[in-house]
Amino acid sequence: TGSRADRAATQVHDIGLEVIKNETGETGFKVLVGGGLGRTPIIGSVIREFLPAKHLLTYLDAILRVYNRYGRRDNKYKARIKILVKAWTPEVFAEKVEAEWQHVKDGPATLTDAEIARARSFFSHPAYEDQLPDESRTTELLANKAFEKWRDRNVRPHKVSGYCAVFLSLKPTGVAPGDVTDGQLEAIAELADRFSFGEARVTHQQNVVLADVRVQDLPQLWQEARAHGFATPNIGTLTDMICCPGGDFCSLANAKSIPIAEAIQRRFDDMDYLYDLGDLSLNISGCMNACGHHHVGNIGILGVDKKGQEFYQIQLGGSAGTDAALGGVLGPSFLANEVPDVVEKILQTYVELRIEGERFLDTQRRVGLEPFKESVYAKAA
Ligand code: SF4
Structure with a gap:
């Protein structure tokens, strides 16, 4: 996750990474291991408080090497990092990883600034417009209670002024949570094209996010989302199951x-x-x-x-x-x-x-x- 509000459930995965900055402002990762759900649910443990970004691949390689060598391959129910971390304790697992890391640290997989820049270029920002208004332009809708509720629950602030992120709720009453029809998928694609630079993201909470919507377009988007059944204003509530x-x-x-x-x-x-x-x-x-x-x-x-x-x-x-x-x-x-x-x-x-x-x-x-x-x-x- 790159956010303080972890929306990637990093503590319940085999490996979790939280992007952080250290006290000198350098970007790196807090590294967790051994989380998971299923028949053996476990919250992951931090094995490194700060890993400089350039070491990401070599450190992950060390985790996988340790698991590969000592993991329970004899039993498919126990063939998970979490089982090894639990058996050894996170401290021992961390020691093994640090020792293994010494063999690959600063090796060919170390990330150079040029490589990080190359990877970053695949995730360039869309062409945001400058000086957009922070309010919706269809003022008559601003007094509409249904629109207001939807905006309160299903819209999130954006780091770029004049933009916001919009949840399309896939949780109307009477529909299996997260289900969409082929026709609705077409509609989502069209809404993404028209309102969010052609990009739609699926969340692990079984909704869709249009991540880059102009605030001024919210009334129009709301009306169209509503027509397609995506505007149930219930994000984060009990029925957003x-x-x-x-x-x-x-x-x-x-x-x-x-x-x-x-x-x-x-x-x-x-x-x-x-x-x-x-x-x-x-x-x-x-x-x-x-x-x-x-x-x-x-x-x-x-x-x-x-x-x-x-x-x-x-x-x-x-x-x-x-x-x-x-x-x-x-x-x-x-x-x-x-x-x-x-x-x-x-x-x-x-x-x-x-x-x-x-x-x-x-x-x-x-x-x-x-x-x-x-x-x-x-x-x-
Ligand atoms: S989809 Fe549901 S029922 Fe099927 S394996 Fe997963 S938890 Fe079990």
Whole structure:
């Protein structure tokens, strides 16, 4: 990630890199290893606080050499960097990497300034216009509540004055999270061509970003995005879920995911309620492989199989961002038709316990799992 707000989930990957500057202003990387989800979820560990940019490839090479030599190739379930880091401890893994690095450091793969400049040339900025207004020009729309909500939730500031980044939400109620039709893909391509220098980015949260939109074009883009079903103003809210294909499509699944997502979308379709809840992530996986990142959702839902019947385990407190954490299991799992009620009780508990300005994750971390357990598993009087 190159941002302080980690949007690349770097702490839950085999290798994570955070672009930083050291105290002298030199650009380099903080290096993490051993993160991952799936059947063995682990938050990655920092093995180097600052790696000068020129050493990036040789240092990564050293990590791969260590893993290649000592990794568990005898067992496909354990053939991951995270297993080796866990077995050795991050400190020992770091020592091995540093020792290995001495063999390749300053070798032919060291990045020269010319090579970095060559690589950078492939990522040149689009032809931004100077002195664009920071406001939308269709002033009559500025008083439109629906436009305002969309702008608040789905538009982000840009480092270039007069531009912004726009999320096209692929999470309308009644559609599998992240799904688009072929016709919608054509529409996204056209919107990208007309509004964002021909570039569209897919996010790991299963949405699309138009990264370079002129602020003055927002009203026009909003109207067109709305016509194609991309303007649900729910980015970062409960219904902006990550959901895997689950049992409807995946042969590895223990349970269906998409009907659970839809039941939650339909139960919590009131935007004012979603805005009151604020930033909240809910992730769903149909089995322990965790393609839906349930471990790092503020609310995580995992499909499990119990004697041939589909059940759902709930986890709370996960995060994939800068404050990455794995969720804790709430308790015994639930039948599919119980899940929306369970989510509702969790949300009610949050609303009752939160203090001014506290996100769901902050409240859950402050009070722990217990109050949520009490509310969800309370016996009817
Ligand atoms: S989490 Fe499991 S069910 Fe879902 S897509 Fe991955 S392998 Fe399939």
